[in-house]
Amino acid sequence: MPIIFLRYKKKPWIVKYKEPWSGRPRQRAFAAEAEARVFEDAQAMLYERERAIIKAVRRRRSQGRPASPTVAEVLSRYLDSLGNPSTRAASAYHLRLFSDIFGTRKAHCLTLEDVAAFLDLQAKRGVSKATACRRMGIVRAAYRWASRWGILSVNPLAGLRLPTQAPQTPDPPTAREARLLYAVAAPHVQRVIALGMATGARIGPSELFRLRWTDVDTGAAILRMPNASKGAPLEAREVPLRPDVLRLLRRWEKEDAALGCVWVIHYKGQPVRSISRAWHNALRRAGIGRRIRPYDLRHAFASRALDHDADLKCVAEIMGHRDEKMIVRFYRHTSAKARRKAVNAAPSLGLEKLF
Known part of the structure; x- marks a missing residue:
């Protein structure tokens, strides 16, 4: 995982690396060499962990039945079923990472342990909990759709429960x-x-x-x-x-x-x-x-x-x-004005008269 120094950049220390599941090149820039070294070490650890997951996925391919669709096929058919182009594009973006890792696995062989491993990797890569849960929510919806339409005879994610995320929408401008x-x-x-x-x-x-x-x-x-x-x-x-x-x-x-x-x-x-x-x-x-x-x-x-x-x-x-x-x-x-109005909407309890 090379580190290069480009003097003319605002953040001159560049770490170059590849995603282990897709081979896509990635890079991250840092202002200080120490930060780049820490990131390089963390990426090396993640790389080994992700390679282990990929090997486990490949080992379990033989467990799938020949007629069963793969995870990638289920996700692709689910995306094709979405009528709204914006929803389809956003869902495809969020499903890309999951499909890169588990796409070749037979769909019915996916386990809740695989889901937990994916969520753990997302957290280690700095993906917010809300985004990671959204991605798994789309996968869960795809599996429910496939089960409902008979594409899958059994839904292995039927017991998946994702934590409810608090809304992150800021208050609008006053x-x-x-x-x-x-x-x-x-x-x-x-x-x-x-x-x-x-x-x-x-x-x-x-x-x-x-x-x-x-x-x-x-x-x-x-x-x-x-x-x-x-x-x-x-x-x-x-x-x-x-x-x-x-x-x-x-x-x-x-x-x-x-x-x-x-x-x-x-x-x-x-x-x-x-x-x-x-x-x-x-x-x-x-x-x-x-x-x-x-x-x-x-x-x-x-x-x-x-x-x-x-x-x-x-x-x-x-x-x-x-x-x-x-x-x-x-x-x-x-x-704040509306909340104050709600507090004062009911008449007084008259408690002050008791003292």
Whole structure:
């Protein structure tokens, strides 16, 4: 496992290594040689452990029945059954590592001990518990699907129980935080902040970054937000525009007409696919130390709307969800003001009169 030194890099100590199950080349950069040496030693230990698992997998291949599908075949057929392209792509990404290790094993020979070994390896490689459990959850779902459709006569993962992970979604930006961000953000990020907070659009190329000026009708105060590929029956949904955002849109429309730009969210006339660097720069300049993601603007829309007594079904339709339960389960965040109101909602118990 070679370590090379590249003087011109910010982190000049480079450790190069290969995944034992796939042979894919990997590398990791470090600022200090000592850090690189520690990582190299840890990788060497993991390599030996993973090679042992691979050998055990190969030894047990003969236990499988000729007609039984392999793990890779079950996972591949399960992915083909998923109708949502986004879900299929995300699931394929998470299944790749598991398939690299256990893919050639007969599916019915997979054991809970194999699962435990995989989760242990994920932890040693620094993968979060939530991500590791998500990956195994997809494998479990694939096995349940295969068992339900008769592809597997027995589900060897029927007894698999995964720990429930606490949600890691940060609280959405408050109105004050949004104003602080807007004041210091780059122009294209300012547009994302305003439209994300006001429309609840998905922040990214699936929706908001696809929005064109032909989708915006400032006269009727509505826009046609492109729907993400998540099984929506229509290509776009109508979103009413509030007066303060409408004024901003009219100003931006004039600016972009002079540039001949067709995109509402753009950087110097070019379409945008990511605002990660500009977003973190804005957080730093605004003095906001806590974690806030661009996608949390969508959460902020739902929370603020419901806090001010908006109709739940209308909020779901504006955000592109057919099931309003999704809004309450994933997007609704309670504010400190709302929690205080809940505490004071019931009348006093009168305990102070007893003393």
